[in-house]
Amino acid sequence: MRLTYIALxxxxxxxxxxxxxxxxxxxxxxxxxxEEPGNLEIETSSTVGVPRAGQHWxxxxxxxxxxxxxxxxxxxxxxxxxxTAGDSTIFTGWRIxxxxxxxxxxxxxxxxxxxxxxxxxxxxxxxxxxxxxxxELNESNAELRATRAHELETRLILSSTxxxxxxxxxxxxxxxxxxxxxxxxxxxxxxxxxxxxLASGKNCRFCRENFIAGVELYGGLGxxxxxxxxxxxxxxxxxxxxxxxxxxxxxxxxxxGLTHGSSPALLRLGYSYEIRGFSTKLARLFGAKP
Amino acid sequence: MLAQNSAYQPDPNWRVPQDAxxxxxxxxxxxxxxxxxxxxxxxNCTECHGQDGSGLVKKHAADLQxxxxxxxxxxxxxxxxxxxxxxRGMPSFSKLPEPQRWQLVLFxxxxxxxx
Numbered sequence: 001m002r003l004t005y006i007a008l009x010x011x012x013x014x015x016x017x018x019x020x021x022x023x024x025x026x027x028x029x030x031x032x033x034x035e036e037p038g039n040l041e042i043e044t045s046s047t048v049g050v051p052r053a054g055q056h057w058x059x060x061x062x063x064x065x066x067x068x069x070x071x072x073x074x075x076x077x078x079x080x081x082x083x084t085a086g087d088s089t090i091f092t093g094w095r096i097x098x099x100x101x102x103x104x105x106x107x108x109x110x111x112x113x114x115x116x117x118x119x120x121x122x123x124x125x126x127x128x129x130x131x132x133x134x135x136e137l138n139e140s141n142a143e144l145r146a147t148r149a150h151e152l153e154t155r156l157i158l159s160s161t162x163x164x165x166x167x168x169x170x171x172x173x174x175x176x177x178x179x180x181x182x183x184x185x186x187x188x189x190x191x192x193x194x195x196x197x198l199a200s201g202k203n204c205r206f207c208r209e210n211f212i213a214g215v216e217l218y219g220g221l222g223x224x225x226x227x228x229x230x231x232x233x234x235x236x237x238x239x240x241x242x243x244x245x246x247x248x249x250x251x252x253x254x255x256x257g258l259t260h261g262s263s264p265a266l267l268r269l270g271y272s273y274e275i276r277g278f279s280t281k282l283a284r285l286f287g288a289k290p
Numbered sequence: 291m292l293a294q295n296s297a298y299q300p301d302p303n304w305r306v307p308q309d310a311x312x313x314x315x316x317x318x319x320x321x322x323x324x325x326x327x328x329x330x331x332x333x334n335c336t337e338c339h340g341q342d343g344s345g346l347v348k349k350h351a352a353d354l355q356x357x358x359x360x361x362x363x364x365x366x367x368x369x370x371x372x373x374x375x376x377x378r379g380m381p382s383f384s385k386l387p388e389p390q391r392w393q394l395v396l397f398x399x400x401x402x403x404x405x
Contacts, residue, residue: 024385036381071376105373106384164387197387201325209390246333276337 023249024166025239027268028129028218029190031168032110032159034101035068040278042066045270047126049263055137057085060092060125067278072101082125088141093120093148095128099157106161114155114170122147127266129153131174132184132220134233134261150177165193166214182224190216192239210243216253219262233262247274300358301378306369313365317392327397330390334383343401350379360402367395 024031027045035041043064051057062080069075076097083089097116123144131153152175159168172186192214199209219234221227237255244250248271255266275281317323332341339345343354352359359367371391374382383391 031385033382033385037376037379068381071374071379071381101376104376106382161384164389194387197389198323199326199330199390199393201322201329203329 023212023241023243023251023270023272025192025212025214025241025251025253026168026188026190026216027237027239027251027253027255027270028127029168029170029188029216030099030112030114030155030157030159031166031190032101032112032157034072034074034099034112035066036276037068037071038277038279039068040065040275041272042275043270043272045126045268048267048269049125049127049137050265050267051085051137052264055263056087058125058137059083060127062126062128064272072104074099078126078128080120080124080126082123082141084125084141090121090123090141090145092124092126092145093118095120108160110159112157112159114153114157116153118149118151118153120149120151121145122149124149129172129174129186129188130218130220130233130235131172131186132223133226133231134220134259137263148178151175152177164197165191167191184223185221185227186219187221188216188218190214190239205244212241214239216255218255219258229259231261232259234258235262235266237266237268239268247276248272300352301375304370304375304378306366310369311363311366313368315364315368315392315395317389317396318364321396323389323393324396324400326390327393327395328400330386330394331397334386335394338379343398354398354401355403360399364392364395367398368392371395 024033043066044061045064046059046061049058049060060080060082062078064076064078066074066076078095078097080093081089081091095116095118097114100113102111102113121144123141154173156171157168159166168190170188172188174184174186192212194209195211195213196208200207204210216237216239217235218237220232222230222232235255235257237253239251239253241249241251251270253268255268257264338351339354345351345353368391370380371383371394373384374380376382
């Protein structure tokens with residue numbers, strides 16, 4: 001079964017389509033850059049969980065559709081699932097995310113407001129955010145999928161650019177609307193920089209300018225019933241993105257668990273394709289004047 | 291004959307701070323860097339400004355060949371690329387490294403018609 005998951009992971013490395021330009025390497029942290037208005041980005045990502053003793057490998061893929069509604073508003077739809085070794089493969093839910101940039105110009109620190117509604121079940125494993133206490137990973141999918149969670153997640157995203165370094169901080173608050181269990185808190189911090197800042201005159205796939213490298217640090221901060229670091233999960237995650245072509249990119253991040261409540265590692269892979277001028281193309285398809 | 295986007299009207303509210311407008315292009319003595327600027331322009335800008343910068347593809351996009359654009363300083367063009375004008379459809383390109391935004395300015399200068 002372990003070989004099956006290794007094969008699936010290797011397959012996910014190659015089974016991607018071309019995607020977007022200059023994609024950030026982050027998987028959990030958000031910076032202040034939004035999708036260009038009218039553009040649609042399609043991304044397939046996956047999280048592979050390395051187990052502790054008594055736990056099982058899991059593979060959690062998700063599809064992301066990101067659309068630039070306006071210059072200051074980006075909206076995303078997520079569809080997710082997971083497959084656990086020795087258990088089953090299930091659909092775990094969907095999410096709708098919105099990011100709003102309140103300030104029109106670039107500033108020393110750029111704030112972005114984030115609001116996401118999650119309609120998922122307790123078997124979700126994509127780990128798009130780490131909040132609250134460390135999760136239990138011993139229950140079966142059949143038990144977990146029976147428990148639905150309607151959650152609201154908000155973030156304060158703060159992001160800066162200095163000497164071509166991006167420095168981003170996210171403060172996360174999540175509330176399960178289905179349960180009376182208080183608020184859950186988390187954080188995500190990241191820095192990243194392109195490997196080269198001057199563009200060459202040639203089209204080249206492996207130029208250093210096509211790579212952005214960084215590192216993320218993210219984890220849970222407990223709940224209103226027990227705030228702090230006790231029994232929480234935290235990860236340090238180097239990350240790299242590679243712009244393969246004008247509108248496609250690949251990114252990878254091996255996250256290392258730092259606490260007993262963390263998985264030993266989370267292996268993340270993402271592959272995206274950007275359709276520029278999607279709204280214009282769609283309008284023309286239906287005969288409307290764009 | 292210049293390609294003209296007759297529908298383009300400069301936004302009078304898109305004002306550049308004076309200190310930003312006075313910034314010189316650090317790549318001004320590296321004209322070879324404009325080739326990279328062309329690559330970046332084709333990748334990021336042609337959707338709205340067209341391959342020749344005339345802005346005919348999207349009616350609100352500036353015609354970059356016009357004197358009203360070419361007469362702006364390097365610092366002004368850099369500031370506008372960096373900040374965008376999101377309420378008028380021009381995205382911010384602050385995600386590009388600073389040298390690449392200066393390369394775009396170098397290339398925009400090459401769009402100026404010879405006559």
